[in-house]
Amino acid sequence: MFTKKIETKVAIHELIAMRWSGRAYDSAKMLTREAIMSLVEAARWAPSCFGDQPWRFLVFDKATNKTGWDKALSCLVEGNRDWAKEAPLLLLACADSVLSQNGKHNRWGQYDTGAAAENLSLQAAALGLMVHQMGGFDADKTRTEFAIPEQFTPMAMMAVGYQLPLEAIPDDIKERENNARARNTLDENFFEGHWGEPIIEEL
Ligand SMILES: Cc1cc2nc3c(=O)[nH]c(=O)nc-3n(C[C@H](O)[C@H](O)[C@H](O)COP(=O)(O)O)c2cc1C
Numbered sequence: 001m002f003t004k005k006i007e008t009k010v011a012i013h014e015l016i017a018m019r020w021s022g023r024a025y026d027s028a029k030m031l032t033r034e035a036i037m038s039l040v041e042a043a044r045w046a047p048s049c050f051g052d053q054p055w056r057f058l059v060f061d062k063a064t065n066k067t068g069w070d071k072a073l074s075c076l077v078e079g080n081r082d083w084a085k086e087a088p089l090l091l092l093a094c095a096d097s098v099l100s101q102n103g104k105h106n107r108w109g110q111y112d113t114g115a116a117a118e119n120l121s122l123q124a125a126a127l128g129l130m131v132h133q134m135g136g137f138d139a140d141k142t143r144t145e146f147a148i149p150e151q152f153t154p155m156a157m158m159a160v161g162y163q164l165p166l167e168a169i170p171d172d173i174k175e176r177e178n179n180a181r182a183r184n185t186l187d188e189n190f191f192e193g194h195w196g197e198p199i200i201e202e203l
Pocket residue numbers: 019020021022080132133134135136137156181
């Protein structure tokens with residue numbers, strides 16, 4: 001397994017530094033049921049507005065439900081399907097648009113579902129697994145294929161699996177896998193006290 005652990009000026013937790021969205025999955029290595037349950041348990045404990053837990057995850061384990069996994073794969077756009085076809089586990093994260101406690105619109109449903117997806121991704125990193133989230137899929141098709149009720153919005157597909165060793169990564173994706181990870185500088189996205197005022201590094 002090769003890592004793309006980032007070096008940060010300020011120390012962050014190793015799991016956060018290690019997590020990245022690779023595309024080279026080892027199709028021969030299935031996930032144990034224990035690993036899958038550990039991922040969903042991590043997602044389960046995400047925080048949510050009013051504790052409403054608006055996320056729903058559909059799980060497609062290639063080892064035990066090839067038909068469902070095939071259907072999920074077929075919902076991806078071609079550019080994602082090309083590499084996600086090697087991932088032994090696919091998930092679909094959906095967000096409730098209605099608060100279960102009062103039937104009102106839940107404007108935090110998608111926010112909370114993202115938090116659950118990140119919990120799952122970090123738990124995967126802790127287990128030596130890789131997750132790649134995908135917005136590139138046909139949401140209407142997933143709705144039809146998996147009978148997703150109207151009040152739930154299909155948000156992201158997730159590919160999960162073990163990484164291929166570096167020497168086994170196919171040439172067509174090797175370059176992309178090796179790309180340096182990058183982010184905006186802190187002052188572009190993190191303000192202090194007033195919109196647009198960069199956070200102060202040293203007071
Ligand atoms: C909601 C969401 C949708 C994404 N959609 C895609 C996608 O359709 N295809 C893809 O290759 N990567 C997709 N990504 C992965 C991002 O491109 C990736 O997270 C970003 O470039 C940062 O890289 P890192 O996760 O390795 O740090 C998506 C990520 C998120 C969170």
